[in-house]
Amino acid sequence: MSTCPQYIVDYMHEYLDGDISREHEQQLKNHLQVCSDCRQHMHELSDTIAFVKSAAHITAPPYFEEKVMKRLPKEKNRVGIQKWFRRHPIIIAAAVFFLFMSAALVSSYPNDEFSVTTQPNLIVNGQTVIVPEGEVVKGDIVVKNGDLVIEGEVDGNVTVINGGQYMASTSVVTGQIKEIDEVFEWLWFEMKDMANDFKALFEE
């Protein structure tokens, strides 16, 4: 075999790699027919490959996936935050509220200023709003920094901020009645709307 040219062995490897040219393949075949040493060499190479290929498939040990997941760095990412946003829209709304709206908040916070929703048949007496007996107010009433006395009927919701709400035996309110006295409650009232807006925002 020592007398055989090196290129014959190169051709064997080309052949085994499956990228031998026709010409080389022919030369290899011709040589193998006359040279038992090279035939032997070729056999050994084929056997070697068969030997390695007979290696059993090996699978990862149990719980491999779980172990990898445990080794990953802690989740600290946008989706985590987004998930949290979705779960706590009111808190986020509050944060945003305080951060960006504080100026507006302060100016709109119910101080001494009295206000009431304009409805045609309401009587305003100083800081007291009266729904007169026999009258039907169609729509919501919001009173800030004043009291509301209901003697007649309100076809809608009633909200009194920083004041009291008094019902006579004759009064009828078809909607919800809310009294908001505390600062926190007032914020809450405002924020719920924002929270809903935020929810909508994140749910795209």
Place this chain on the structure above:
Amino acid sequence: MDALVNKRIKQVLKGDQSAFSDIVNLYQHKLYQICYRMLGNQQEAEDISQEAFVRAYINLHTFDQKRKFSTWLYRIGTNLCIDRIRKKKPDYYLDAEVAGTDGLNMYSQIASKEQLPEETVQQLELQDRIQYEIGRLPDKYRSVIVLKYIEELSLQEISEILDMPLGTVKTRIHRGREALRKQLSNL
């Protein structure tokens, strides 16, 4: 499968860590097998292949999704294996083995390049013998032989995984085959 993998990758990149478990699930056996064949030791193979997944996760933003994910992952894995082999102290196995011999085959209890007496080699079971012969190959041949004949990857993929020219891969495979042939014919 590539489409699914890319979908999961996008989810992970958006911050959904749990989407990574599907990726681990898909590639765990192949990657573990490469590491086991390279290192010849179960504990080390598990540690290194897990580490490869962790690194893939951390560096996922650098992965080009137009390419094949397995190539990128195996590259991380083989690099870690090669590093481990180079850093390995000769007595590593003796220390590691004390922790628990459960599930260790005969081969994994011997240092990777230690030559066994011929008589002992003849008594090895076929599978242990295969691993023993692979382990005796020099690292640079071992990696190409494992990727070519155990993972059955194309020469082009191997060239990408090992980041070396196709010509070098071919040369190493040729030499690896010759080295194995000699190991087997000497007996």
